[in-house]
Amino acid sequence: xxxxxxxxxxxxxxxxxxxxxxxxxxxxxxxxxxxxxxxxxxxxxxxxxxxxxxxxxxxxxxxxxxxxxxxxxxxxxxxxxxxxxxxxxxxxxxxxxxxxxxxxxxxxxxxxxxxxxxxxxxxxxxxxxxxxxxxxxxxxxxx
Numbered sequence: 001x002x003x004x005x006x007x008x009x010x011x012x013x014x015x016x017x018x019x020x021x022x023x024x025x026x027x028x029x030x031x032x033x034x035x036x037x038x039x040x041x042x043x044x045x046x047x048x049x050x051x052x053x054x055x056x057x058x059x060x061x062x063x064x065x066x067x068x069x070x071x072x073x074x075x076x077x078x079x080x081x082x083x084x085x086x087x088x089x090x091x092x093x094x095x096x097x098x099x100x101x102x103x104x105x106x107x108x109x110x111x112x113x114x115x116x117x118x119x120x121x122x123x124x125x126x127x128x129x130x131x132x133x134x135x136x137x138x139x140x141x142x143x
Contacts, residue, residue, distance in 0.1 A: 006022065007020055007022070009029075012028075014030075014036070014038065015030055015031050015036055015037040016030045016038070017029045017030075017041070027042060027047070028040060028041030029041045029043070029047070030043075045080070045088075045090070046080075048090070049079075052095065052121075052124060053076040053095060054123075055121045055122065055124065056095065056097075056116045057074070057076055059120040059121050060112045060116050063111075063112035063115055064108070064112045067108050067112065069105050069109060069112070071099050071100060071101040071109070072102070073098075073101070074097070075098050076095055077095075077098065078093065078095050079094045089131075090127070090130070091130075091131055092134070093127055093131045093132070093133050093134070094133075094135070095133070095134070096136050096138060097113050097135065097136070097137045098138045098140060099138070099140065100142055101141070103143070104140075109137065117133075
């Protein structure tokens with residue numbers, strides 16, 4: 001049976017919306033003052049980039065944990081290039097994976113990222129339906 005997620009998005013006044021999540025957590029969305037908002041919440045399009053990074057990051061950390069690979073820090077820088085014409089959408093997206101630590105196991109880290117990018121991350125697969133997705137891995141050995 002197919003899994004269905006439901007979110008409820010409620011207008012809070014002006015251009016602000018609050019959206020829930022199946023786990024009960026909420027997020028505020030708004031737009032910039034130049035578009036009539038107050039920048040009091042996250043931009044819906046930028047949240048898509050956050051969702052992409054979060055999805056892949058969860059995979060990577062989970063796989064690294066199973067492989068018993070230690071990193072002292074990990075972050076992803078995600079860039080989305082919008083089309084010029086409306087409706088504007090991300091036509092190209094880049095995800096840079098940055099790993100920090102002593103004697104990083106680059107082979108296992110690459111395998112963890114590849115598993116996320118190629119097999120596990122459903123948000124990545126959704127992005128591929130409308131954008132070119134590029135990924136890169138950057139190792140920062142602290143020694």
